[in-house]
Amino acid sequence: AQTVTQSQPEMSVQEAETVTLSCTYDTSENNYYLFWYKQPPSRQMILVIRQEAYKQQNATENRFSVNFQKAAKSFSLKISDSQLGDTAMYFCAFMKTSGTYKYIFGTGTRLKVLA
Amino acid sequence: KAGVTQTPRYLIKTRGQQVTLSCSPISGHRSVSWYQQTPGQGLQFLFEYFSETQRNKGNFPGRFSGRQFSNSRSEMNVSTLELGDSALYLCASSNTGTSGGSYNEQFFGPGTRLTVL
Numbered sequence: 001a002q003t004v005t006q007s008q009p010e011m012s013v014q015e016a017e018t019v020t021l022s023c024t025y026d027t028s029e030n031n032y033y034l035f036w037y038k039q040p041p042s043r044q045m046i047l048v049i050r051q052e053a054y055k056q057q058n059a060t061e062n063r064f065s066v067n068f069q070k071a072a073k074s075f076s077l078k079i080s081d082s083q084l085g086d087t088a089m090y091f092c093a094f095m096k097t098s099g100t101y102k103y104i105f106g107t108g109t110r111l112k113v114l115a
Numbered sequence: 116k117a118g119v120t121q122t123p124r125y126l127i128k129t130r131g132q133q134v135t136l137s138c139s140p141i142s143g144h145r146s147v148s149w150y151q152q153t154p155g156q157g158l159q160f161l162f163e164y165f166s167e168t169q170r171n172k173g174n175f176p177g178r179f180s181g182r183q184f185s186n187s188r189s190e191m192n193v194s195t196l197e198l199g200d201s202a203l204y205l206c207a208s209s210n211t212g213t214s215g216g217s218y219n220e221q222f223f224g225p226g227t228r229l230t231v232l
Binding site for chain 2: 006009033044105
């Protein structure tokens with residue numbers, strides 16, 4: 001069975017600084033997707049960034065980038081130039097590319113950006 | 116395109132009662148998943164429906180059940196409520212598993228906050 005672990009329950013960062021959120025996962029699958037979702041306070045969860053496991057190049061979306069280490073089963077999220085609007089819960093998620101299409105989420109990291 | 120909607124947004128029930136939550140997916144999405152979110156536990160997967168069939172199921176007791184209608188709208192039912200069922204229940208829709216689907220992204224609704232007294 002797949003598992004996703006986020007070992008940092010809470011983090012804080014100064015505005016304009018860079019922060020990295022950690023995520024590790026466990027799977028015997030070779031093909032899968034990894035995701036970071038953001039849940040702002042009292043607002044809907046949205047997708048931040050997605051990575052296909054077969055792609056070696058790390059995904060990037062504006063100020064958000066990932067460090068995907070397939071052998072180490074690590075998938076960290078880097079937020080550059082942090083903004084107050086980045087304050088949110090961040091969830092790491094895993095999904096196989098075939099079969100059940102079931103998402104496995106981590107327990108989340110609460111990030112607070114300080115002015 | 117309208118987003119995922121969930122009704123009601125807030126619900127207060129007492130132990131032993133039952134409750135039904137509703138989710139309307141994005142138009143064209145055939146997959147609807149349900150999650151329970153509690154502090155410290157993150158998102159726990161309840162079940163997923165695709166074209167009116169339960170395609171996946173999490174590790175929740177039989178008190179939790181769901182269904183999907185032909186228009187892809189989904190309902191989740193919890194019977195014999197317990198205090199521990201207090202949580203935010205999230206619904207998410209996607210095109211996952213359909214040919215030409217938009218690539219596995221899940222679109223979440225605002226959730227239903229259930230409080231069991």
